[in-house]
Amino acid sequence: MNRLSLLSRKPWTWSFVAALATWIVTILFTGGASTASLTQATLTFAAFSVIVGLGQMLVITLGPGNVDLSVPATITLSGTVALKLMDGQDGMILAGLAVSIAIGLAIGIVNYAMIKFLRIPPIIATLSMSFLVQSTAIWYNRGLRVKPPEELASFTTSSTFGVPNTALVALLLSLAVWWLLDRAIFGRWISAIGQNAFSARMAGIAVDGCRLATYVLCAVLASVCGYLLASFSGGAALNMGAEYLLMSIAVVVIGGSAVAGGNSNVPGIWGASLFMFLVVSMLNTYGFGAGVRLIMTGLIIICVIVAASRPAGSAR
């Protein structure tokens, strides 16, 4: 009982409860016939949201106004460039990964440079950046659809011990981010900055270094996601990142991280990512049209947020 009440106080519990409920409802509808395939698909697709969500979570931890809107463009550019460079050759897989990470590094650094030196609010800075990055991707891509290298494609679409490989990659990255956030001093620093940037500076934290590292980390995670996503779906497309703009923010908040920053958690990203994919597949299973599906998705997001909230004025 004691352990249960402890669990209910964790901010991420709600996202897992919601995910589990959606999973059960979907399974019930199909009479248990699709249990394995649904679970597989959920883990595969949730993995992409998890990878992007982790980066977005770190940025949001930095405090009010911090959010990275260049995520979708980064995903697109990284997927496009990496696939064109690899050109379907197995020998280039690592080079492709290196290039996509380099793209993430560059975008992250420019993002923060605009925020710091031009004093542009992060939302607008990353938005402007996303325009530039998206244009670069359009210019570079020229409507080409290059197939990913055979080995990479089969890696991203297959499973190890019944768990999709993409989910395993996401798990590894999550563990790394969890360690960074909960065990390393870096996590304490960015939480402190999110709670009060001025006090953090007074306490001797290298605020600018931390913020730079966070924006770079977010862009790198997004570009790794783009690399995997493009390989998984058999080629890069110019709109492949689009849905991850709202998704990356939604999973952070539904996962129980504070939107105002300063308090984040990694497990919630998983709960929320699983939940978001399950909602879509549940509504698909029930055979709703596009309109009703959108409305239900929106209402469910709002209900989860309201259910997880407390009345104004109560202690946080």
Added chain:
Amino acid sequence: MRKTVSGLLPILIPAVSLAVLLAAVFYMQPRAMSYTGLNLLFNLAVPIALATIAQMIIMAVNDLDLSIGTFVSFAACVTAVYMPNQPLVAILILAGAVGIYALLGIVITLRDLPSIVVTLGMSFVWGGLAVLILPAPGGQAPVWLRALMVSKPPLVPMAIVASVVIAVLAHLLIMRSTFGVLLRGVGGNSRSVARAGWSVLALKGAAYATAGIFAVLSGMALVGLTTSADANIALRYTLLSIAGVILGGGEFVGGKVSPIGAVIGALTLTLAGSFLSFLRISPDWQIGAQGGILIIVLALRLVINRRSPQEKTS
């Protein structure tokens, strides 16, 4: 004296950038310097300006509306489908939508919810409703609305007249009326507004409802210009409206907004699009160049504001 200067400064920068951009357009295409030319340049600015004012009102109470784009699309769909033949139905639906906006403001305040997420969820809802109402692009503009949007007042084109009217009305509402002062007060320090005996709950509800009304007007103006609608017609308004408010000297927190600046910001963004097509930039780089212009204009702010450096926490 100093006070007037610092009061004008936030509007001065967007106004100067608009003038520079306009001069560049005139230099490249002197024929744009005419009644018809100006009208063409700024035509689409009217709905964007209205959406920007809506976003600005939400930002005045320290929130952010990520559903403006889908909501304007929804309002446009309702207008194009019902307004010509069943005006009463259209008005009822739109009034209901404004009611939902008020409700959102109340729920967000009551439960202390993050506005970003709630409006994110609502963007799905509005998008879904728009698809249900108008599954394929179509509909038509009501005759009176079309006539209003394409009317040709003497001397000054309609787009300019409408923008000035919007700016002045919004200025009176937000900067001069008691309601506006209270709204900005909620953004600045909601606790002291509450201590002074006002209901923050009611104010937030009213703020969201007012924003909803402006967004509905934006959707109607858009239909008046395009004569038809589709469910995705205004999706980019979400980001445009936020950029417009910031360009116009508004801030994300603290109730610091400027209605006139916001309208100028919207005009600047519209003009940036025309400017790029005059430059004959390859279509690949159109969006990118828009991002570049945004960055340059905002960097100008830094140059001019350098006299009063202050620690930015955001």
